[in-house]
């Protein structure tokens with residue numbers, strides 16, 4: 127069995143027997159599918175469909191007046207997008223084959239088993255979602271622009287790959303299926319998750335849970351809550367965050383850190399739409415869209431058996447990979463302007479003019495912490511700024527520190543201790559200063575031209591030219 131959020135359109139149940147209508151309706155309601163319409167008079171079905179579009183239809187075959195076979199033909203002809211699930215007492219294979227040939231989506235024999243019914247309805251709802259998503263994707267690919275650019279305002283980018291992600295986000299935002307967002311730390315996974323929620327039209331809240339470092343008990347208590355007496359100190363029952371996300375989005379960050387036992391519970395939540403608060407014997411139903419994120423390579427974790435394959439499979443109905451900043455360096459100038467203005471406004475300062483060297487320096491760095499790192503480098507520099515142009519000192523020191531930490535280049539001695547260059551009374555000529563800089567960079571890079579070029583914020587070819595000129 128799999129679960130769905132309530133579909134946007136109702137499920138129409140048609141049967142001439144009131145008791146069966148009630149039984150089917152109750153089964154769906156108990157499974158959380160409470161957007162239904164029931165109809166006992168088959169003559170009204172086509173009018174009903176004309177008045178209000180439906181997500182899927184459950185149809186009895188043997189009914190007085192208009193029978194199910196005829197209705198199936200009419201619905202397939204006028205509403206070919208509506209999946210029709212036949213629910214009938216007829217057990218013969220010929221009838222089943224005839225219905226499937228006529229375009230029925232599924233065929234269920236009475237007495238109806240709850241699991242079988244819910245699976246069929248969820249399959250029909252997922253099918254509809256997929257259809258909507260396909261249509262939306264096609265629309266977006268053809269349009270090549272965004273329908274709701276305002277929803278992406280907080281995400282600064284002009285990068286082609288990111289814009290394609292935005293189009294994908296628009297096309298999946300309204301489905302209820304889970305989304306898995308992958309990408310290194312600080313690339314903007316939560317920003318994208320929030321944007322999906324904003325575009326989803328869901329009325330409930332966006333609730334974020336970070337799974338990093340939580341053991342199974344803490345994770346379960348945080349997410350699912352507990353009943354009174356579940357553990358020492360649980361004096362009152364408490365609802366979990368899943369309750370707060372009811373009708374909204376639950377954002378599970380750092381999903382790769384989930385302990386195995388919690389992975390099983392999350393799988394149940396995704397598959398059955400159910401969870402157990404700690405200490406409870408009776409399951410509760412959840413109605414939240416799940417978005418998960420990870421900065422880990424799940425493929426490696428899957429191979430090593432640290433992440434469940436079934437959970438991975440269930441989570442990644444929709445997958446988004448956000449590239450690291452070093453793979454979209456064309457965004458750096460825009461981000462720089464944005465974070466300068468943002469830091470100045472938060473610190474209540476005017477936006478400082480920046481030296482020409484800043485951009486090349488920033489463009490040559492690898493940003494292991496991605497956009498969060500860029501943001502904090504700029505904030506730090508602006509907070510230290512007093513007057514004149516922005517000092518590069520803190521930024522240079524940060525880059526040197528990071529590069530030495532990951533072994534890219536040897537550390538700058540006392541990088542934090544003072545201004546990066548001190549001048550004697552007589553200034554060097556530009557040529558002399560450039561030669562000295564190149565020499566120093568080559569020394570710090572241990573003779574490696576590509577590293578030295580990175581330190582200097584120029585291309586390797588440009589450095590190589592300068593070295594040749596110097597030698598000549």
Ligand SMILES: Nc1ncnc2c1ncn2[C@@H]1O[C@H](COP(=O)(O)OP(=O)(O)OP(=O)(O)O)[C@@H](O)[C@H]1O
Nearest residue numbers: 280281282310311312313314315316317421497498
């Ligand atoms: N394109 C962007 N434009 C503006 N700000 C951004 C952009 N991408 C990320 N940020 C900012 O960078 C910071 C990190 O973003 P976010 O928390 O969404 O990243 P993340 O990938 O979820 O990180 P983590 O894996 O560490 O949880 C936030 O302050 C966010 O506002």
